[in-house]
Amino acid sequence: MTRDLTIAEVRLTPILVADPPLLNTQGVHQPYTPRLIVEIVTADGITGLGETYGDTKYLELARPLAERLTGRSVTDLNGLFGIDLAVDASRLEGAADAGGLRGVLSADKLRLSVLSAFEVACLDAQGKALGLPVHALLGGKVRDAVEYSAYLFYKWDGHPAGAPAEPDEWGAALDPDGVVAQARRLRERHGFTSFKLKGGVFPPGEEIAAVRALADAFPGHPLRLDPNGAWSVETSLKVAEELGDVLEYLEDPTLGTPAMAEVAAGAGLPLATNMCVTTFGEIKEAFTKNAVQVVLSDHHYWGGLRNTRYLAEICAAFGVAVSMHSNTHLGISLAAMTQVAATVPGLTHACDSHYPWQSEDVLTERLAFTDGRIAVSDAPGLGVEPDRDELARLHRRWAEDDGSLRDRDDAAAMRLADPSWRTPAMPRW
Incomplete structure (x- = not known):
């Protein structure tokens, strides 16, 4: 028919x-x-x-x-x-x-x-x-499951008083012990074997201590640290020196391709990005300056699944590794990420995913991690239903x-707890 x-x-x-x-x-x-x-x-x-x-x-x-x-x-x-x-x-x-x-x-x-x-x-x-x-529409899968990394965050035990919120079962994570406990819980629930910490929250020394604690708790497991460009070149190099023996890569330690290139030249470990290479026009400068060694693609802002494959092919031509960035997303996006990741031959790093943090979804059945991986669905389409x-x-x-939450604003949310808070000037340290 x-x-x-x-x-x-x-x-x-x-x-x-x-x-x-x-x-x-x-x-x-x-x-x-x-x-x-x-x-x-x-x-x-x-x-x-x-x-x-x-x-x-x-x-x-x-x-x-x-x-x-x-x-x-x-x-x-x-x-x-x-x-x-x-x-x-x-x-x-x-x-x-x-x-x-x-x-x-x-x-x-x-x-x-x-x-x-x-x-x-x-x-x-x-x-x-x-x-x-x-x-199959993207050329066919080269793997039956896609590996994801546990996404660790410094975290309060709840939203500020007076803010509307759903119950939160996770509790606080504000020091190395809290970060390790969070990682253990994510591993127990989902089987993750690699761990990424969202940094740029506390002075670098405190975050170095948290990564060291993770290395002690999970010896030999891949670790990443992502301060979202919060550090100067000098600070980035010092952190790279301190953690070079345990980090799989350091993600966006500083802002901009020139600064990233300076760090990459002296860091002694790979740098990853989802900030200085987010469009095709930014690739030439970053790759010719050897500013990044891993591009974290995101099918949302690269324009979809076909462009993600195109990006991966360009990265392969330049000898740059590729993996996947994640923002707060639901199961539809995770299913799309998994489908395209299944088709990329050179995907050697576990992908990021916020999904374990999302208690709500719009699917009839949540996607499940097994040993830190999601099985690639062979059902028609994405394999999910609303x-x-x-x-x-x-x-x-x-x-x-009332309109106050229809545009994400992390600084505004912080001001509920600290009215004097302003988005910090970069670099913070």
Whole structure:
């Protein structure tokens, strides 16, 4: 039977999902974080799912894009990326992407972050129509499971008093003992064998002590430290010297390609990034200066799964390793990450994922980690289905919000606990 893959309807559902009080160099996560769920429905009634950031600036682009897709085919992905999206670049001048902690938010990054969800939804619909998993549409899988790393955070035991929040079972992690206890719990629950600590929260000496404690608790296991550019070149080199014998790589210790190149020249260990290489235009300078040795891709702001594969091929040509960055995401995004990661031959580092921190999801069945890995689904499309009741509930939370949580702002969340808090000038140390 020939399927009609014409797009008959596009549904956009902004939601707010619970988020614990995880600390980073800009502040703390808010009690709820915005996400956008995209559903593309074909004339035959097949629904494809996508997910991306749900902040206002993303919704403002997603809505007119959705209106222009009716009547197109879900197979016309090149046409999708040819649609002109008017981005008011003046609103973005000098703006930092606080939610992603990935530097300046350009018009191109914003546009691709929106398009990525529509591309994934189209691929999901194609796969369901053809009876093929998404990885088959990307050339086929080269592994049956994708490894993920435990994502460790300094963390409060709860959100500030007066803030709306869901119950938090994790407790505080504010010193080396707390970080190790958190890592043990994540390993017990999900079987992770590598660990990444979000740094840039405390002075470098304290974070060095936490990584050392992890190395003692998990000897021989890969460790990473990511201060989100909070350090100077000098501090970055000192930390690299202190931890060079235990770190798999050091992620974005300092801001900007020139500074990263300076650190890379003297660090003696690989540097990874999801901040100074986030668009194709940034690759040439970073690679020719040998500023980074591992690129942490993110299909959201690289523009989807096909661009992620393209990025991996460029990295392979330059001898640069590739893995995956994660922001606060749900199961649709994790399923998409797993499908594309399954197709990348040179993926030798475990991928990042916030998913264990998310107590809520919009799927009928949560994705499960086994020995730190997620099995690659061979079911049609992404292999996941939406929980309509839960999607409606999380949308009601968004609709009933007064607007204060519809745009992620880690500094604003921190000011609830410390009214004097301002986003720190970089480098902090």
